[in-house]
Amino acid sequence: MQDAPIPATAPRPRSGGLRVPLLAEALLLALAVAAYFLFPYNLGFLTRILIMMIFVLSLDLVLGFAGITTLGQAAMYGAGAYAAGLFAIHVWADPVAGLVVGAAAGAAVALVSGLVLMRAHGLTLLMLSIAVAQVLQEVANKARDITGGADGLRGIRMEPVLGIWDFDFVGQTGFWYALAVLALVFVALRLVTGSPFGLSLRGIHESPARMAAIGTPVYWRLVAAYALGGGIAGVAGALAAQITMLVSLEVFSFALSAEALIMLILGGTGRLYGAVIGTAIFMAVHHTAAAADPFNWLFVIGGLVLAVIFFVPTGLLGLPTALVRLFRGSRNGRP
Amino acid sequence: MSLIANILIDGVAYGMVLFMIAVGLSVTMGLMRVINLAHGGFALIGGALVHGLLTRAGLPYLLAVPLAVLGTMALAWPMERVLYRRIYRFGELQQVLATIGIAFLMIAGVNYLLGSSLLSIPVPEAMQGAVDLGFRKVSMHRIVVIVAGLAMVACLYLLLDRTRFGMRLRAAVDNRDTAAMLGINTGAIYAATFCLGAGLAALGGILGAELLPIEAYYPLRYMVLFLMVVAVGGLGSITGSFLAALGLGLVDTASRYLVPDFGTIFFFACVIAILAARPAGLMGRA
Numbered sequence: 001m002q003d004a005p006i007p008a009t010a011p012r013p014r015s016g017g018l019r020v021p022l023l024a025e026a027l028l029l030a031l032a033v034a035a036y037f038l039f040p041y042n043l044g045f046l047t048r049i050l051i052m053m054i055f056v057l058s059l060d061l062v063l064g065f066a067g068i069t070t071l072g073q074a075a076m077y078g079a080g081a082y083a084a085g086l087f088a089i090h091v092w093a094d095p096v097a098g099l100v101v102g103a104a105a106g107a108a109v110a111l112v113s114g115l116v117l118m119r120a121h122g123l124t125l126l127m128l129s130i131a132v133a134q135v136l137q138e139v140a141n142k143a144r145d146i147t148g149g150a151d152g153l154r155g156i157r158m159e160p161v162l163g164i165w166d167f168d169f170v171g172q173t174g175f176w177y178a179l180a181v182l183a184l185v186f187v188a189l190r191l192v193t194g195s196p197f198g199l200s201l202r203g204i205h206e207s208p209a210r211m212a213a214i215g216t217p218v219y220w221r222l223v224a225a226y227a228l229g230g231g232i233a234g235v236a237g238a239l240a241a242q243i244t245m246l247v248s249l250e251v252f253s254f255a256l257s258a259e260a261l262i263m264l265i266l267g268g269t270g271r272l273y274g275a276v277i278g279t280a281i282f283m284a285v286h287h288t289a290a291a292a293d294p295f296n297w298l299f300v301i302g303g304l305v306l307a308v309i310f311f312v313p314t315g316l317l318g319l320p321t322a323l324v325r326l327f328r329g330s331r332n333g334r335p
Numbered sequence: 336m337s338l339i340a341n342i343l344i345d346g347v348a349y350g351m352v353l354f355m356i357a358v359g360l361s362v363t364m365g366l367m368r369v370i371n372l373a374h375g376g377f378a379l380i381g382g383a384l385v386h387g388l389l390t391r392a393g394l395p396y397l398l399a400v401p402l403a404v405l406g407t408m409a410l411a412w413p414m415e416r417v418l419y420r421r422i423y424r425f426g427e428l429q430q431v432l433a434t435i436g437i438a439f440l441m442i443a444g445v446n447y448l449l450g451s452s453l454l455s456i457p458v459p460e461a462m463q464g465a466v467d468l469g470f471r472k473v474s475m476h477r478i479v480v481i482v483a484g485l486a487m488v489a490c491l492y493l494l495l496d497r498t499r500f501g502m503r504l505r506a507a508v509d510n511r512d513t514a515a516m517l518g519i520n521t522g523a524i525y526a527a528t529f530c531l532g533a534g535l536a537a538l539g540g541i542l543g544a545e546l547l548p549i550e551a552y553y554p555l556r557y558m559v560l561f562l563m564v565v566a567v568g569g570l571g572s573i574t575g576s577f578l579a580a581l582g583l584g585l586v587d588t589a590s591r592y593l594v595p596d597f598g599t600i601f602f603f604a605c606v607i608a609i610l611a612a613r614p615a616g617l618m619g620r621a
Contacts (some may be wrong), residue, residue, distance in 0.1 A: 121614070254555075
């Protein structure tokens, strides 16, 4: 919304990530703080949204910037969740250390699988990414002694955040903790995507052949981006494990990857704000529709997805541009 | 010995079901370059129609199945004309998302009309029981599935290799712009192929209901499986889909019999290995 002037199809590369001094970020942060005071009894749900935003941001880096079409981002989320959960139970229950462990686990899974995945394209890449997540899910299911199998990993008890703030029953600490991590991830991604590395990812997205021609190691850049995105997805998973104190097999589920993709495209890819806004809108609609009609809410979600794809193909962040075009008379003409 | 026979028969029957459902997906993906995640929805619609015709209208099985297949094709046609035609032009991700949206709507529709419980498809007595083949007994249902699958392969081969429609279709798969330039009505080919694929999926869904039970969430539950067959076989290749469906059906069945604890892991490890070695699939063009 605040980002409207940037053209939807060909985002201008910015010179440095902090040209506008964090105006939009401050606005989003203010919205999050307002939500905290507006919905004091829904903190659990708000925290889930914040965690999901981190996850969708990781997908935005991989998919929106580097152009890696994946439906298996849950593999890294799940790895981070299980790693953080096990670390908290067996080694050290410090939340921040757990995040680091989760990030490392997510990055490691992404790095190893990325070595194979980044050689593929299109449908094959989609299938391989799904297969990795499914294999991990099955491994977690079978390793019942370690992961608790289908019952989930239980008994995670976290120490206070930074040794000061204890996790409370209402979820106030969880909310602020998740918001702080989200803000850090967002700023980090802003810096990364504005860096030469981020710009080279954009270039690869636009034309891998040209980037190879000007000397970019395309394959290794993609592997690096995938690993970085995996690390962030691992942070999201670790956060979820610490705050909900439970890790279930669902963390690896295909539905999670698919929903993250829907949220990202709903908001608009490759702009970071899109990931944040799309997640908030999707989860709010999902929550409301499922509460209003627990049996037929899929109608709403399916209709929403189709409406966005057909009428605002660049995501909701492209809505202002689309509206301007509509009023100028030249209707969103596809080539 | 009997174990191997069991694996072979179950695996081949499973493979045939996978082939029937996936072949339409493979051809439409090869032809229209659209990643269709809603294809399993046609198997669901076929199953739901046959369930309604059998249990509510009380039609005989042999009449209900063709009617359900035709009904699915009749539903697929307007969908192709109204929805899918626009989706062809989208980018990969938009296609994935749009077709997921369509799958959601199909699920919600079946869920709304028939509920989310398992939709039974009672088979006639002639298809129950077992047949003695001399050396061992085989479930009649498996035989019907295998015979129907083989008949379908033969029909598809004749259709694509011996008819004018098949020639035009192959031309359009190879290069649709050139095909259109030569006066082939590619729009009509798309529509016909899409309906044919939907009908095949419906038939596969109905016949395979014992192996892959029909319920509202069918399209999402088995979507990955069908897409794996297509990816392993190679886009647009019927031979590829056949080999992949048969191979994956056998691998899946064998691993369930032999290493039940690690069946899924083994299956996906095989898929990863094949796709890593041949990213375009078995019969795909790089």
